[in-house]
Amino acid sequence: MKYVMIRRTILVMLLVVAIRDVSAAPKTEKLRIVTTTTDLKSIAQAIGGEKVAVSSIATGYENPHYVQAKPSFMMLARKADLWIRVGLELEIGYEELIIDGSRNRAIRIGKPGHLDASEKVLRLEVPKTKVTRELGDVHPQGNPHYWLDPLNARIVAGSITKRLAKLSPENAKAFEKNLTAFQKALDERMFGVKLVEKIGGGKLWAMELKGTLDEYLAARKLTGELGGWLAVMRPLKGSKIITHHRSWSYFVNRFGLIVAAELEPKPGVPPSGAHLLKVMKLAKARSVGVILMEPAYSRKAADLVARKTGAAVVVCAISVNGQKEAADYLTLIDMIINRVSKAAGK
Ligand SMILES: [Zn+2]
Numbered sequence: 001m002k003y004v005m006i007r008r009t010i011l012v013m014l015l016v017v018a019i020r021d022v023s024a025a026p027k028t029e030k031l032r033i034v035t036t037t038t039d040l041k042s043i044a045q046a047i048g049g050e051k052v053a054v055s056s057i058a059t060g061y062e063n064p065h066y067v068q069a070k071p072s073f074m075m076l077a078r079k080a081d082l083w084i085r086v087g088l089e090l091e092i093g094y095e096e097l098i099i100d101g102s103r104n105r106a107i108r109i110g111k112p113g114h115l116d117a118s119e120k121v122l123r124l125e126v127p128k129t130k131v132t133r134e135l136g137d138v139h140p141q142g143n144p145h146y147w148l149d150p151l152n153a154r155i156v157a158g159s160i161t162k163r164l165a166k167l168s169p170e171n172a173k174a175f176e177k178n179l180t181a182f183q184k185a186l187d188e189r190m191f192g193v194k195l196v197e198k199i200g201g202g203k204l205w206a207m208e209l210k211g212t213l214d215e216y217l218a219a220r221k222l223t224g225e226l227g228g229w230l231a232v233m234r235p236l237k238g239s240k241i242i243t244h245h246r247s248w249s250y251f252v253n254r255f256g257l258i259v260a261a262e263l264e265p266k267p268g269v270p271p272s273g274a275h276l277l278k279v280m281k282l283a284k285a286r287s288v289g290v291i292l293m294e295p296a297y298s299r300k301a302a303d304l305v306a307r308k309t310g311a312a313v314v315v316c317a318i319s320v321n322g323q324k325e326a327a328d329y330l331t332l333i334d335m336i337i338n339r340v341s342k343a344a345g346k
Contacts, residue, residue, distance in 0.1 A: 034080040040319040042329040046182045060321030063296040069097035075104035087118030088144035137267025138307040149250035192227015244293035271301035283309040
């Protein structure tokens, strides 16, 4: 009798343990995130930490406008809890095909499992007139290459945090903590450690946006304390550059450079001989020192203009993993600042 009781008790205990295990399983499983670009992957990884598993559709090398909707991407999307896109029509050629092909209802546009990272970013080049194909590859909601402004990366990190907390409320605190760490690291890269410690990242960004930062620092004799990306780029303010594609607008706008001309006659339209002649004249007249282009484009046009004008060609990726130094979002911007400042400073 006694033995039977004990055996029963053990059986019940085992059952309870087994049931607990089953109910606990989904919570220990990572949230599966699929992003369209490697930059979004890097930011999502920084916020999600060990609670998420992130994959990116694009590799970082290719032209982000033209990614093929491969079946393997649909398989990846099928198991995703969250899909994150750059938006502003950057992915117009492949996003819908992949999401439809995945048959995953949870990540359809408008569902909590679909996040458009552009929702809150600062946009440039929003057309005021109707967009026609004649203008080239112009996006009606604005230029989609917004991730090259570090402020926009900071904003995107906030949007991702909010959405992750909604999908996985039990981890909300961890995501918030990761957001604080990411933003602090980004602010320190932007303004230098000293100023962030003294003034705070939020206040520095607010002044940078209003255009009052230099004045504020000068009035308090803090100009010399400015560090980071801004300190490197400040002496180059007003420098004129040529870009291949209109993918550098946000970077140029944040760091005060001027795009004097583009090698593409219209966004997405390859350079023509007649257009390049105009670009060369302009480059000489406005003493342009740098031609900035992504590795995905042919160097031919840039090299030709460089030979005729003496400008230096800087080949620089615009996405994480596009070149080996760009291992994550912060090192991507490090690399761009490094290459551009070296070439422009000559
Ligand atoms: Zn573009």
